[in-house]
Amino acid sequence: MHRAIWIITALLVGLWSLLAFGLHSLLGIDIRISGDIGAWLDQLPMSAWLDAWAPAWRELVLASLELVQAVFAWLGGAGSWIVGLVWGIGCALLLITALLLSALVALIRRTMPPAQPRPA
Numbered sequence: 001m002h003r004a005i006w007i008i009t010a011l012l013v014g015l016w017s018l019l020a021f022g023l024h025s026l027l028g029i030d031i032r033i034s035g036d037i038g039a040w041l042d043q044l045p046m047s048a049w050l051d052a053w054a055p056a057w058r059e060l061v062l063a064s065l066e067l068v069q070a071v072f073a074w075l076g077g078a079g080s081w082i083v084g085l086v087w088g089i090g091c092a093l094l095l096i097t098a099l100l101l102s103a104l105v106a107l108i109r110r111t112m113p114p115a116q117p118r119p120a
Contacts, residue, residue: 001105009098013091020087027072027079042090 041047041058050057075082 002102005098005101009094011113012094013078016087016094020090024080024083027075028084029072037065045088 038058041061044050054060
């Protein structure tokens with residue numbers, strides 16, 4: 001049972017590390033939006049319909065894109081620290097959980113009576 005606990009924990013730590021690596025790589029991308037977004041927004045199939053129902057939708061899209069750029073620019077600098085901290089906390093929680101489960105298994109085995117051999 002201990003082997004199963006620690007094999008599953010090792011797999012989970014590996015997956016957690018892979019997720020952290022992917023997030024760190026994603027936060028390192030420079031996402032400057034170049035070109036004329038306004039012309040691209042005018043070419044959308046539903047732009048006339050959106051103009052009728054939500055007159056300020058273009059300004060909202062442009063402001064949202066600027067906000068996303070600002071957040072990614074800030075996270076680009078602090079992203080590696082944040083990802084490393086979250087990764088460390090997650091790994092610690094996984095290892096503590098595995099330790100507690102192993103201790104629980106050892107405690108249960110100690111309190112159980114020894115197995116009786118089966119008659120042949």
